[in-house]
Amino acid sequence: MHEPVLVNEVIQLLGVKEKGIYLDGTVGLGGHTKAILKIAPSIRVIGIDRDKKALEEVKKKFKEELNKRLYLYKGNFKDIMTMKKKFPVQKFQGALLDLGFSSFQLADSERGFSFQQEGPLDMRMDSSQKEKAFDIVNTLSEEKLADIFFQFGEERLSRQIAKAICQRRKKDPIQTTLQLSNLICEISPRWGQSIHPATRVFQALRIAVNEELEGLDQALKDIFQCLKEGGRLGVISFHSLEDRIVKQTFYSFENPCTCPSDFPKCVCGKKPVGKRITQKPAVPSDEEIRKNPRSRSAKLRVIERVK
Numbered sequence: 001m002h003e004p005v006l007v008n009e010v011i012q013l014l015g016v017k018e019k020g021i022y023l024d025g026t027v028g029l030g031g032h033t034k035a036i037l038k039i040a041p042s043i044r045v046i047g048i049d050r051d052k053k054a055l056e057e058v059k060k061k062f063k064e065e066l067n068k069r070l071y072l073y074k075g076n077f078k079d080i081m082t083m084k085k086k087f088p089v090q091k092f093q094g095a096l097l098d099l100g101f102s103s104f105q106l107a108d109s110e111r112g113f114s115f116q117q118e119g120p121l122d123m124r125m126d127s128s129q130k131e132k133a134f135d136i137v138n139t140l141s142e143e144k145l146a147d148i149f150f151q152f153g154e155e156r157l158s159r160q161i162a163k164a165i166c167q168r169r170k171k172d173p174i175q176t177t178l179q180l181s182n183l184i185c186e187i188s189p190r191w192g193q194s195i196h197p198a199t200r201v202f203q204a205l206r207i208a209v210n211e212e213l214e215g216l217d218q219a220l221k222d223i224f225q226c227l228k229e230g231g232r233l234g235v236i237s238f239h240s241l242e243d244r245i246v247k248q249t250f251y252s253f254e255n256p257c258t259c260p261s262d263f264p265k266c267v268c269g270k271k272p273v274g275k276r277i278t279q280k281p282a283v284p285s286d287e288e289i290r291k292n293p294r295s296r297s298a299k300l301r302v303i304e305r306v307k
């Protein structure tokens with residue numbers, strides 16, 4: 001059901017090798033994991049996901065490989081430093097993060113990710129987490145809501161939408177995805193050929209509920225630390241906010257010097273720890289976008305650990 005994106009590019013740019021042990025920090029339904037395992041029978045993968053349901057699906061799919069070639073852990077890849085104590089190995093030949101949510105999560109209306117299907121305002125990837133989209137929509141101040149829509153959704157109508165939500169919820173809480181999506185449609189100009197008016201607000205709420213951007217830079221640093229020398233980290237992002245963090249963090253691995261630019265030579269002594277394999281991100285071909293439209297905004301950046 002979930003079509004993995006940029007699979008060939010991931011395999012090629014990560015330089016997947018025989019006998020390697022790889023970390024898939026967002027195992028989802030295991031599409032990339034499957035492609036990595038297929039390269040050679042000696043390869044092993046440690047898979048993490050914060051979504052219990054996704055892990056249950058992967059366990060069913062990979063019965064034969066489970067606990068022999070594939071080891072699964074429920075958790076947040078941002079906690080890699082504590083999680084890895086439970087892993088059978090501590091260092092990886094490569095690591096992959098395929099950020100965001102999956103079609104599996106989107107398709108389940110009960111999880112509330114879709115603005116096109118009726119469901120509760122939930123949006124949690126980890127259903128043991130307390131805060132749902134409902135809590136954000138119905139309790140935050142108008143100003144805070146507008147900030148979320150603007151910062152995480154780059155929504156031009158952030159203030160108007162926040163105002164409309166606060167007025168509507170005075171009568172009754174906004175309970176469902178379609179109640180919210182219809183409210184946004186009411187105050188948005190006709191959208192014709194462009195994206196659905198609720199797209200950006202739903203993206204913003206999902207990012208806020210799951211704290212997707214918070215600590216992402218530190219997580220990249222931690223995962224990078226877990227690579228062997230010559231090991232590679234690949235990250236697939238789906239919007240500019242994530243991609244900016246990935247790009248800047250990778251740049252800092254290659255250019256760690258903090259000396260002022262007018263210093264004739266470096267005195268901070270910080271040496272590069274990474275070499276970017278992709279100067280520009282790899283993006284899906286027209287063919288892939290045609291087959292899997294969800295891939296259209298994907299960007300893959302890869303960096304190699306040099307010491």
Ligand SMILES: C[S@@+](CC[C@H](N)C(=O)[O-])C[C@H]1O[C@@H](n2cnc3c(N)ncnc32)[C@H](O)[C@@H]1O
Pocket residue numbers: 002003004005025026027028029030031032033048049050051054075076077078098099100101102125
């Ligand atoms: C785009 S999907 C990955 C799909 C996967 N590569 C595949 O081929 O099936 C993203 C997955 O990452 C998980 N996820 C997102 N953020 C996470 C985090 N911080 N820690 C662990 N898992 C996360 C989501 O629950 C979702 O299952």
